[in-house]
Amino acid sequence: MPTSPFHGALLTDLYELTMAAAYFENKFSAAASFELFVRSLPPERSFLIAAGLEQALEYLETVRFQAEDLEYLRRLPVFENTSAAFFDYLRDFRFTGEVWAIPEGTAVFREEPLLRVTAPIIEAQIVETFLLSTVTFQTMIASKAARVVMAAQGKRVVEFGSRRAHGPEAGVLAARAAYIGGCAGTSNVEAGRRYGVPVFGTLAHSFVMAYQHEEEAFRRFNRLFPQHGVLLVDTYDTLAAIEKIIQNDLHPTAVRLDSGNLLTLSKQVRQRLDDAALGKTQIFVSGDLDEFAIERLVGEGAPIDAFGVGTALATSVDAPALSGVYKLVDLESQAGISYRAKFSDDKITYPGRKQVFRFQNSEGTFREDIIACETENLAGGEPLLHRVMKGGVRNGPGPELQEIRERTSRQLGKLPRDCVRLHRPNHYPVGFSRNLEALLRLVRRQVEHPMRRPMNSVRTPETP
Amino acid sequence: MPTSPFHGALLTDLYELTMAAAYFENKFSAAASFELFVRSLPPERSFLIAAGLEQALEYLETVRFQAEDLEYLRRLPVFENTSAAFFDYLRDFRFTGEVWAIPEGTAVFREEPLLRVTAPIIEAQIVETFLLSTVTFQTMIASKAARVVMAAQGKRVVEFGSRRAHGPEAGVLAARAAYIGGCAGTSNVEAGRRYGVPVFGTLAHSFVMAYQHEEEAFRRFNRLFPQHGVLLVDTYDTLAAIEKIIQNDLHPTAVRLDSGNLLTLSKQVRQRLDDAALGKTQIFVSGDLDEFAIERLVGEGAPIDAFGVGTALATSVDAPALSGVYKLVDLESQAGISYRAKFSDDKITYPGRKQVFRFQNSEGTFREDIIACETENLAGGEPLLHRVMKGGVRNGPGPELQEIRERTSRQLGKLPRDCVRLHRPNHYPVGFSRNLEALLRLVRRQVEHPMRRPMNSVRTPETP
Numbered sequence: 001m002p003t004s005p006f007h008g009a010l011l012t013d014l015y016e017l018t019m020a021a022a023y024f025e026n027k028f029s030a031a032a033s034f035e036l037f038v039r040s041l042p043p044e045r046s047f048l049i050a051a052g053l054e055q056a057l058e059y060l061e062t063v064r065f066q067a068e069d070l071e072y073l074r075r076l077p078v079f080e081n082t083s084a085a086f087f088d089y090l091r092d093f094r095f096t097g098e099v100w101a102i103p104e105g106t107a108v109f110r111e112e113p114l115l116r117v118t119a120p121i122i123e124a125q126i127v128e129t130f131l132l133s134t135v136t137f138q139t140m141i142a143s144k145a146a147r148v149v150m151a152a153q154g155k156r157v158v159e160f161g162s163r164r165a166h167g168p169e170a171g172v173l174a175a176r177a178a179y180i181g182g183c184a185g186t187s188n189v190e191a192g193r194r195y196g197v198p199v200f201g202t203l204a205h206s207f208v209m210a211y212q213h214e215e216e217a218f219r220r221f222n223r224l225f226p227q228h229g230v231l232l233v234d235t236y237d238t239l240a241a242i243e244k245i246i247q248n249d250l251h252p253t254a255v256r257l258d259s260g261n262l263l264t265l266s267k268q269v270r271q272r273l274d275d276a277a278l279g280k281t282q283i284f285v286s287g288d289l290d291e292f293a294i295e296r297l298v299g300e301g302a303p304i305d306a307f308g309v310g311t312a313l314a315t316s317v318d319a320p321a322l323s324g325v326y327k328l329v330d331l332e333s334q335a336g337i338s339y340r341a342k343f344s345d346d347k348i349t350y351p352g353r354k355q356v357f358r359f360q361n362s363e364g365t366f367r368e369d370i371i372a373c374e375t376e377n378l379a380g381g382e383p384l385l386h387r388v389m390k391g392g393v394r395n396g397p398g399p400e401l402q403e404i405r406e407r408t409s410r411q412l413g414k415l416p417r418d419c420v421r422l423h424r425p426n427h428y429p430v431g432f433s434r435n436l437e438a439l440l441r442l443v444r445r446q447v448e449h450p451m452r453r454p455m456n457s458v459r460t461p462e463t464p
Numbered sequence: 465m466p467t468s469p470f471h472g473a474l475l476t477d478l479y480e481l482t483m484a485a486a487y488f489e490n491k492f493s494a495a496a497s498f499e500l501f502v503r504s505l506p507p508e509r510s511f512l513i514a515a516g517l518e519q520a521l522e523y524l525e526t527v528r529f530q531a532e533d534l535e536y537l538r539r540l541p542v543f544e545n546t547s548a549a550f551f552d553y554l555r556d557f558r559f560t561g562e563v564w565a566i567p568e569g570t571a572v573f574r575e576e577p578l579l580r581v582t583a584p585i586i587e588a589q590i591v592e593t594f595l596l597s598t599v600t601f602q603t604m605i606a607s608k609a610a611r612v613v614m615a616a617q618g619k620r621v622v623e624f625g626s627r628r629a630h631g632p633e634a635g636v637l638a639a640r641a642a643y644i645g646g647c648a649g650t651s652n653v654e655a656g657r658r659y660g661v662p663v664f665g666t667l668a669h670s671f672v673m674a675y676q677h678e679e680e681a682f683r684r685f686n687r688l689f690p691q692h693g694v695l696l697v698d699t700y701d702t703l704a705a706i707e708k709i710i711q712n713d714l715h716p717t718a719v720r721l722d723s724g725n726l727l728t729l730s731k732q733v734r735q736r737l738d739d740a741a742l743g744k745t746q747i748f749v750s751g752d753l754d755e756f757a758i759e760r761l762v763g764e765g766a767p768i769d770a771f772g773v774g775t776a777l778a779t780s781v782d783a784p785a786l787s788g789v790y791k792l793v794d795l796e797s798q799a800g801i802s803y804r805a806k807f808s809d810d811k812i813t814y815p816g817r818k819q820v821f822r823f824q825n826s827e828g829t830f831r832e833d834i835i836a837c838e839t840e841n842l843a844g845g846e847p848l849l850h851r852v853m854k855g856g857v858r859n860g861p862g863p864e865l866q867e868i869r870e871r872t873s874r875q876l877g878k879l880p881r882d883c884v885r886l887h888r889p890n891h892y893p894v895g896f897s898r899n900l901e902a903l904l905r906l907v908r909r910q911v912e913h914p915m916r917r918p919m920n921s922v923r924t925p926e927t928p
Binding site: 008016078201204210321 | 627
């Protein structure tokens with residue numbers, strides 16, 4: 001088993017714990033269902049690739065309050081009226097609930113539940129913050145990676161962004177998610193060890209600069225890594241560096257260009273390498289690349305074999321957050337199921353546990369998704385949510401990372417073309433079933449007091 | 465001592481390890497100096513607040529390769545020609561170097577070294593990735609927080625963004641950095657326990673929705689947290705919720721508005737609370753806020769006492785990456801010091817170890833910074849870099865977090881007004897000393913081969 005990072009139960013928001021205390025003191029123990037979904041997609045995104053479920057489930061199986069956590073909480077003034085019994089409860093805290101989820105590597109859209117938790121409400125609440133940050137972050141990066149990989153049109157893309165990631169752990173998770181999204185691998189070694197992501201590395205300018213002569217650096221590096229040597233050629237003068245490689249009869253696997261006009265330079269370098277019978281030496285480029293820069297380079301015929309993408313990928317720089325939410329949809333007690341929805345001005349939440357059905361056309365292309373009540377069965381639609389955990393225990397080991405990555409690739413191939421294009425993609429049609437719309441109306445009427453605003457001012461969710 | 469997150473030595477890029485292997489096999493053991501700085505500031509940023517040093521030093525003291533790390537590395541094809549002695553070296557790896565740094569909470573600018581590492585080159589290289597991601601991420605968040613806090617003009621700002629942070633650990637680091645930047649605290653409990661950041665929490669919509677009647681939820685929550693109860697009032701209808709609070713004779717510490725027109729609603733809510741003799745009940749608002757939204761609300765006289773800021777703060781959403789780099793500046797061996805610089809087309813690195821001198825005018829306002837050679841002593845300037853680690857051991861414990869936060873506040877008060885404004889701030893003048901410019905020219909002439917492009921095509925660094 002891989003060594004896991006720190007999974008303390010305090011990786012949560014304080015209000016999860018104050019609410020937990022209030023539920024505990026009030027003996028409120030109904031089973032609650034919460035659904036995790038993305039409210040709306042950022043500009044230039046028309047689909048997401050689900051990712052992060054594996055770490056979410058690993059957390060749910062292992063989350064514990066440590067003695068030092070409880071000691072800290074007991075000292076907080078906010079808990080001055082909270083009973084000792086509550087802290088005893090936390091000491092023995094385990095997640096015992098059920099989880100349904102859409103598999104990692106699946107294309108998903110706005111308002112589709114990626115994950116549903118059904119558990120005693122305190123448990124379901126305490127895990128909210130961790131689940132949101134884990135699932136939405138990896139989903140965001142996998143989605144960005146899918147765009148970058150599509151732009152490269154079959155050329156390899158390697159994730160290089162650890163140094164710009166939001167802390168060292170974010171770099172590891174980003175590398176995993178980028179691989180799911182279609183990257184060939186990462187520079188992040190821990191992601192290699194922990195998750196089996198293929199790792200790639202070249203050399204830095206500092207190595208070239210450490211030696212008095214650039215060619216000495218090249219020779220020494222190439223000797224140790226004859227099959228894996230990628231030489232960085234832009235430290236001083238790119239074309240001069242290529243001449244040194246040729247003059248020294250080095251046969252690097254690839255050369256890396258990290259600055260300058262990559263279109264012009266890659267053509268000049270390719271020409272010189274070919275002239276010198278170094279046709280097998282590939283050209284690897286990096287340096288502030290994103291899907292648009294790659295699209296241009298590929299479109300202009302730059303003879304580039306692989307792209308290293310850092311900041312843009314590891315931070316999803318143009319859309320560095322998704323509007324992920326985790327919403328209460330029902331409560332189940334001896335009295336039966338009670339549906340919950342939210343109707344505040346600009347944010348509506350549909351009630352009840354849901355299933356997402358995906359419909360394909362006769363060529364196998366995805367046509368539309370319908371979000372329905374969990375109990376519905378829409379003929380011809382593929383249900384996307386599956387039960388992955390029961391009683392706090394996983395059904396079994398999750399799929400291999402490689403398998404998830406292949407699922408992404410198959411899913412991308414089935415999305416409508418106008419939905420996957422990089423610029424101003426069309427939105428994919430996602431609707432709500434008639435039963436679900438009816439349930440929403442019903443719950444709305446049940447809300448204790450009449451609304452102060454007229455019914456017709458309520459935003460109607462988009463339908464296909 | 466706080467429990468630390470996982471600090472494995474594999475939290476690095478593969479090329480750090482391939483370069484390490486090449487240095488090791490070639491018996492290259494000179495002491496190298498690397499400087500970590502931000503190349504250029506994002507739009508709408510005119511200053512940064514240094515942060516993350518504490519975690520960087522903690523890492524340098526504790527970084528180790530575990531047995532499972534070495535096992536993983538040995539199996540990588542890239543290391544097939546690497547000797548067993550190299551892995552023995554990694555097994556015993558310790559960071560033994562010296563570190564100079566600008567204290568956390570200091571205002572810093574482009575090209576100013578935040579951190580300088582001098583160590584045997586393998587050590588200095590292996591720690592690069594972790595140092596960059598730790599220091600630049602926290603610096604980015606502290607800088608964003610400073611902007612948000614300035615916009616609030618004395619009203620409290622609480623960091624609420626853990627759920628949108630780039631994974632759970634990023635949320636903890638973001639909370640620490642936001643506190644350094646001037647936030648009153650965070651919702652992140654682990655940041656409270658680990659770093660002593662004050663924690664804040666209210667309740668979520670789910671708590672209100674869990675009870676059949678909103679007022680029941682309010683009563684139950686308020687009873688348990690009479691001194692700390694912040695009631696969320698926008699689940700169904702904000703003004704109706706306020707009436708319930710009044711009718712039930714509740715006296716919450718504050719009410720929280722999370723949606724709708726916050727200006728109009730806060731005025732209406734303030735009026736009703738005051739009319740009902742609830743003048744002490746504060747108004748707390750949240751919901752997709754950033755420095756610009758807060759500036760508008762404050763400017764329009766919204767009667768708001770505190771702001772909860774999530775996504776914008778925890779991801780620095782408008783500038784989610786800084787161009788942090790870690791560059792080799794010299795090598796020291798028995799033969800003496802050998803300077804290093806980089807001259808590729810669009811990226812120049814100044815050679816040699818540096819010191820930053822800050823000059824104030826007679827009113828105590830910062831006037832300009834000069835980046836100089838380490839050996840220079842510029843009269844009247846305050847040197848910003850201090851030695852914080854020697855022989856791999858820290859000078860002593862770092863400053864308290866509270867002390868760092870106060871430093872930020874004092875620093876912001878000393879920056880020129882036109883530099884701290886939110887919109888189109890002026891750049892603060894940062895120059896290079898004449899000696900440093902001379903050293904750059906000298907190193908340039910020493911570079912082994914003549915440049916292919918004329919000297920005058922080289923970009924000249926900006927001078928004040």
